[in-house]
Amino acid sequence: MSCLCIVRMDILRFLQSPWRIVLTLVQPLLYLFIFGAALQSGTYAEMAGYQSYLYPGILCMIIMFSAVSAAISLVHDREAGFLRALLVSRASRWEIALGKIMSGTAQALLQSLLVLPFGPLLGVGITPPTLMMLLIEMLLIAMTFSAIGLMVALPFRSVLVFPVMSNLVLLPMFFLSGALYPIDLAPRWVGALAKLDPATYAVDLLRGRLCSIYLQPALTSSLILTAGLTVASLVVITGFYRAGNR
Amino acid sequence: MNASKHRAPGIEVCQLQYRLKAKTILQSLSFRLHPGTITALIGKNGAGKSSLLSLLSTLALPAAGSITLAGIDAIRAPRKAREQIGVVFQTAALEPSLSVAENLYAMAYMQGLRGVRIAERLAELMAELEIEPLGKRRVKTLSGGETRKVELARALIHEPPILLLDEPTQGLDPIARHHFWNTLQRLAGKGHTILLATHHTDEAMRASQVMLLDQGKMRCLAPWDELVKTLPPVRSRLPALSGTTQDADRHSLHTVLALGEMLTTPETSS
Numbered sequence: 001m002s003c004l005c006i007v008r009m010d011i012l013r014f015l016q017s018p019w020r021i022v023l024t025l026v027q028p029l030l031y032l033f034i035f036g037a038a039l040q041s042g043t044y045a046e047m048a049g050y051q052s053y054l055y056p057g058i059l060c061m062i063i064m065f066s067a068v069s070a071a072i073s074l075v076h077d078r079e080a081g082f083l084r085a086l087l088v089s090r091a092s093r094w095e096i097a098l099g100k101i102m103s104g105t106a107q108a109l110l111q112s113l114l115v116l117p118f119g120p121l122l123g124v125g126i127t128p129p130t131l132m133m134l135l136i137e138m139l140l141i142a143m144t145f146s147a148i149g150l151m152v153a154l155p156f157r158s159v160l161v162f163p164v165m166s167n168l169v170l171l172p173m174f175f176l177s178g179a180l181y182p183i184d185l186a187p188r189w190v191g192a193l194a195k196l197d198p199a200t201y202a203v204d205l206l207r208g209r210l211c212s213i214y215l216q217p218a219l220t221s222s223l224i225l226t227a228g229l230t231v232a233s234l235v236v237i238t239g240f241y242r243a244g245n246r
Numbered sequence: 247m248n249a250s251k252h253r254a255p256g257i258e259v260c261q262l263q264y265r266l267k268a269k270t271i272l273q274s275l276s277f278r279l280h281p282g283t284i285t286a287l288i289g290k291n292g293a294g295k296s297s298l299l300s301l302l303s304t305l306a307l308p309a310a311g312s313i314t315l316a317g318i319d320a321i322r323a324p325r326k327a328r329e330q331i332g333v334v335f336q337t338a339a340l341e342p343s344l345s346v347a348e349n350l351y352a353m354a355y356m357q358g359l360r361g362v363r364i365a366e367r368l369a370e371l372m373a374e375l376e377i378e379p380l381g382k383r384r385v386k387t388l389s390g391g392e393t394r395k396v397e398l399a400r401a402l403i404h405e406p407p408i409l410l411l412d413e414p415t416q417g418l419d420p421i422a423r424h425h426f427w428n429t430l431q432r433l434a435g436k437g438h439t440i441l442l443a444t445h446h447t448d449e450a451m452r453a454s455q456v457m458l459l460d461q462g463k464m465r466c467l468a469p470w471d472e473l474v475k476t477l478p479p480v481r482s483r484l485p486a487l488s489g490t491t492q493d494a495d496r497h498s499l500h501t502v503l504a505l506g507e508m509l510t511t512p513e514t515s516s
Contacts, residue, residue: 002355002356002358005352005355005356006356008352009341009344009348009352012344012348013341013343013344016343077341080338080339080340080341080342081335081337081338081339081340082339082340082341084305084333084335084339085333085335085339085340085353085400086356087305088303088304088305088328088331088333089328089353089356089357090325090328090329090356090357090358090404091356092325
């Protein structure tokens with residue numbers, strides 16, 4: 001499978017800058033330990049353990065941001081010319097697209113695994129069966145956002161422009177998702193927009209698994225995310241097929 | 247390289263047309279290139295050289311016509327056709343942050359090689375192109391000449407019978423170009439069909455034949471000597487050359503001027 005080779009190459013590049021891996025964890029940890037601690041005794045003081053409530057949202061944030069940021073490799077490959085070498089190889093277009101989705105997924109999971117040990121520190125109990133289900137759900141979320149990231153990256157030809165655009169997509173998704181606050185306490189229009197946001201279902205899935213607080217059944221969220229993954233993957237694969245002859 | 251592979255025809259193009267939006271880039275192009283030959287593709291900027299190479303590389307679809315690569319219909323079976331070609335682009339198509347060996351390993355895998363065959367092929371190719379000492383170096387640290395050699399190795403990794411090269415010697419010094427051409431001639435001797443776009447007349451002279459493109463049409467496909475015989479007399483005055491200038495330089499300059507004038511006059515015959 002040629003897609004595994006693409007994953008290998010992207011992971012090699014990813015591991016070349018270990019400091020970047022550590023530094024990208026700074027922002028989520030600031031949310032968790034400073035923002036979380038501040039609100040724990042303020043607005044959400046009545047909620048038992050705001051930091052443990054926040055934890056699944058931040059875990060989801062890391063997966064989302066890492067998966068979408070990983071899509072920059074597609075823009076980089078295009079800019080460096082490496083994508084053309086892939087396109088004239090015997091690998092099929094769908095294998096290249098799948099490889100890119102899988103490499104974004106792997107990078108997002110690697111990043112998020114580094115934050116898992118902070119859960120028990122904040123009072124989130126993770127038993128082995130919970131961990132197993134959690135990893136499966138994290139995989140689904142990472143795949144979905146990796147495909148979304150690639151869908152956004154498809155038209156871009158410069159690595160300088162893509163991060164601006166990805167933030168434009170990611171930040172509203174993150175703030176609407178209920179990662180930082182309970183959606184039922186937000187204004188109705190925010191709640192209405194949140195229903196259109198795939199991140200809402202991702203956060204709900206993880207919060208349900210770790211804190212037993214669900215807005216909708218886990219199966220509903222999983223199906224919605226699977227639908228999002230399917231649509232985004234089809235767009236990405238079609239994008240690769242449009243790059244010349246099949 | 248298996249010589250029997252090259253009994254199949256090289257490149258066959260029939261009535262090829264290519265349009266980009268409303269503009270016609272290539273019109274009614276037909277030719278056949280045989281194994282063991284190097285064809286230099288020449289023409290002014292915008293003549294359609296890179297477009298032709300994109301079509302042959304299956305990176306673009308023609309509006310009409312057919313392309314057959316080593317006997318395989320490149321429009322109906324592009325994946326199978328891609329197995330027959332190695333492509334060197336005008337600019338590098340390597341991952342700069344990875345080493346030469348990692349780049350070649352990845353491309354070997356993408357081209358369907360597996361297991362020990364990858365290591366064997368890498369060793370074979372690196373020895374053939376004399377790039378063994380570069381194996382561990384990151385691509386971004388290579389010189390222009392070294393990068394072009396690694397590019398050629400990337401294109402040859404799956405032993406394709408056809409090589410498509412888009413200005414592969416761009417930016418190389420004369421010595422590096424000379425070495426690069428020696429390698430190409432060795433490959434042609436082994437039976438590869440090589441099509442190479444170039445702006446250098448000295449390279450066109452070294453090729454087996456020259457294909458002259460002008461405004462998307464093929465003006466000529468013939469050995470260099472025959473092409474030169476068909477050139478019209480130069481109307482413009484040759485610039486003053488110093489007394490030490492060799493006759494060969496004078497002849498070369500004359501040829502370039504004649505070619506330039508031919509391409510600026512309306513087509514009379516092809």
